Structure formats: structure tokens, C-alpha cells
Amino acid sequence: MNRRRLLALVLAFLIPGAGHFYLHRRARGVAFFAIVAFLFVTGLSIEGGLYTLAESQGQLMARLAVLASMGSGVLYFLGNLTGPHGSVWAATFEYGRTFTLTAGLMNLLLVLDCWDLASVRPGQETSAPAEQPGESLP
């Protein structure tokens, strides 16, 4: 694995959108960060919780949920440090968990997308051309 690809993967995992930013898809990187961070922060702010290893109690599905949540990288670990979050009695608890879980899954998809983008050699045709200066998102 070359250094560029490895760095893109690590950045993409740690900070949502950072991998795309590093691979010169800057507008997209910022947009992805905004979406993933929005979902994660909203999930915690509506009294949703985070799936943690401590409360998974060895159950397979709970552990998979923990892995999915961890996909949000630094956001997950910051959330864990500032936690515990939410109240299981709140009506929006499961909504919040779904938001944080989805944020993690989205970031895992972004990591895979970065792998794909970083695999393209210079000069090789790609279906996703690098953004030109001044290009805006819809």
C-alpha cells in the first residue's frame, strides 16, 4: 500500500471528510464533514446514546453496532470521553442512537471511497474527476 493511500485512509477514518480533502476533493470533504458531524451531534443532543463495548455484554449484534458507531473516528472517541450521553427513558433515545450509528456507517463508506479514489494512478481515467477551482456543489 502506498503512502498516499494509507494517509488518505487514516485521515478519512479519523476525521470525516478529511480523506477527500487530502485527495483534492475539498468541497466534497467539507460537505461530508458537515453531514456526518451534523448527524452525530444531533444524535447526542436529542438524548441519544453511543453504543459502547462496556454495555455490549458480549452480544454479537451489540458489538457490530459498537464497530459501526466507532466508524465516526474522533467524533466517537470525543463523544465517549464527554459521556455517558442520553437517557434510555427519553422518547428520542433510539432516534439519537440511530443518528450516531448512521454517522459512523457513513464515515466507513467515506473511507472506502477514499480507498477507491486513492487507488487511481496519476493520469489514469476516473469517473470522479478532481474538483476544479471555483467549482461549487449544488
Next chain:
Amino acid sequence: MKTHLVLMFLYAAATGAFFSLLWREERRERIRMFLLIFCSLFLGAIAVGWAMYAWAR
């Protein structure tokens, strides 16, 4: 902010924006993809909710 409808709306909008940016390149295709995902999630959930109401009695 904490009503089911608002949360459904936010979730559908965020998911639609994410996948339209990830999967589509052209502006028009992105808008179409966003609307498809948003409507499927938001309006679909309302439709399924009403459909379940028929079995609630």
C-alpha cells in the same frame, strides 16, 4: 426539534445529501438522487405509518 416528524425529516435530508454527493457527479443527477432518497425515506415512512394504522384496530 424532538418530534418524530422533525427527526425523520432531518435524517432523510442528511442521508439524501450524503448519498447524492457520494454517488453522483453531475449537479442535476445529484438533485434527482437527493429527491429520490429524501422522498423515499420521509414520505415512505409516513405512508408505511398510515398503512400500519389499518392493522392497529
